[in-house]
Amino acid sequence: MLRVAGLTRRFGEQLALDDVTFDVVPGRMTGFVGANGAGKTTTMRIILGVLAASAGEVRWQGELLTPKVRQDFGYMPEERGLYPKMKIRDQLIFFGRLHGMTQNHAAERTDKLLGRLGLAERATDVLETLSLGNQQRVQIAVALIHQPIALVLDEPFSGLDPLAVDAMVDLLREEVTPEIPVLFSSHQLDLVERLCDDLVVLSRGKVVAAGPVAELAASQTPTYRLVVDGDAGWLRDLPGLRVRDVAGGTALFDVEDAGDAQQILQQAMSRGPVLEFGPERVALSDVFREATR
């Protein structure tokens, strides 16, 4: 397990990270979300040892993370970049060897990944001649080349079309074995919702929510949807609920607890026929908005 414990980082006067603590559990994908400037990239760079923490530590299997162990991590930095004028196959082999693989093993693995990413025919092309989407595929291949023991991916899907995202997600699912913890940041909440098992929400350098996505969603007070035959405007006059929207016979409202909702349903039924009633599914964007409010 990868644990970030009490990470604090100052840039001059500015406090970029404030006592950030969370776990990345093996075999689970942990989504790392937060507004721009919340401190996601800073946290990831500290995990990878590219930036020093002002306080706090990163632990691996209970021990302090050492450079030797970290060498086996896979990293995709926010600012993409490889050698523009190097052939992509040579490039992947180089990074494989940089992580301690033998030439042969690295070559074998390179060919497999390039084939998997549909780049086999481009193997001897220079990186800069590839489209941006394909360059991004090579970048993820670099993060995966040495069969990392943990993955840290900073915005891995930004700039990809939906098909490319699917291909990359498939690849990740294939590569992420039950012993690998994966931390990835993203702005695309729908994607995080689809992919992630766990979630860490960061706001202004602080962790404001962390845990399994399902639990976080369940902890939210749900929004209910009511559709009646007639006008639902009377809901506005009731105490103990917050109306989000009323349009003709359709209304969306929040209640403090589920019991209140049942009382409202009874009232509605006493006024006439109820066509539809039930809790709306809680979207991750709501969790995010709620947490970072």
Added chain:
Amino acid sequence: MNDRTLDRPWLLIAEREVSTKLRDKTFIGSTLVMLAVVLAAVILPALLAGGNNSDKIAVIDDGGAAVVQRASQTQGGNAYEPLRVADQDAAEAAVTKTDATAALLPGPDGYVVIGKDKVDSGVGAALRAAVAEVGMEKNASAVKLTPEQLRAGTQVSEKILEPGPLPGYVSDFVNIGLALVFYMTALGFGMMIAQSVVQEKESRVVEILAASVPIRSLLWGKVLGNTVLALGQIVVIAAASLVGLAATDRLDILSVVAPVAGWFVIFFVLGFVALAGLWAVAGSLATRQEDLGSTTLPGQMILMIPFFFAVFAGPGPREIASFVPIASSMSMPGRMLTEDVPLWQPLVAIAILLVSTVLIIRVGARLYERTLLKTGHRLGYRQALALKAE
């Protein structure tokens, strides 16, 4: 998961540095140009002197051909070549059409040398001497004297009491040449090192590199790779000049240069490594290629000032310069070649250079570590020194 941990990441970095450069068309091109310049400098003078071009002399009998061959031998090598033709008319025609430089025909009492509008004085003298020699040997054998008996007591040889290492103009040439080799190589490779560092910063690949291996080993790898390349380039150029010297029969110069070659390598490597560290820092202070102009300025000065010193300064200042680090790499090997330098001088110079190289590299590594991952704006040297470790 992995086969092993990478014990010597700098070796892999160096390897990439070398293999990338060896495939880089600009690098290959500039090496070829340098090679051509050196070869031209070695071979051209000989070509211009005509040493390698044999002049054709038209002859019509065996006697004439023997004379031409003797003249050629006396000149050393193949200065003249007999061109056998049928008769006097054909020989004169060959000279008129400039197929032959001159013609050598039997005359009333010996031979006649025929030229088109004049007889080249060198050719004339050589043929006259050869005719005399061959004629005298023939006459001598008629009275049963061997050629040795004929020449007995007429030979003059030379002896020099205080042989200087090299004649004056040659020693100037060698001094400038050695300083130039270091200057050009250090400047050329220095710019390449700075560029390769800033390219890694610009393309952000440095973030992945730094996450995989210690930043210091990135620096060592770059310095090592480029030192190997620079030495390799010099070896290739040295080999080319050897070929050139051999082709022009000037291998005698080699016997003078050879004893200093080892010293040159030591001074070169130490000076180059110190500079390579500085150039790498120049690259890591920059964030874009355009910044290199200002961040490499100190490196250029450190090279340029001693270079002009080594080339233009008189013996006194040059002697002082040959102890100053970096400057010593440019002036000491040249001095050793052209003057009688006591052994302690190069040893002391090497000791000073070694200490400063270690110091420069240590400060350089510190600056490199602290600035490599700083992007956004160009840093000054003073700013960089004030930075704290990350």
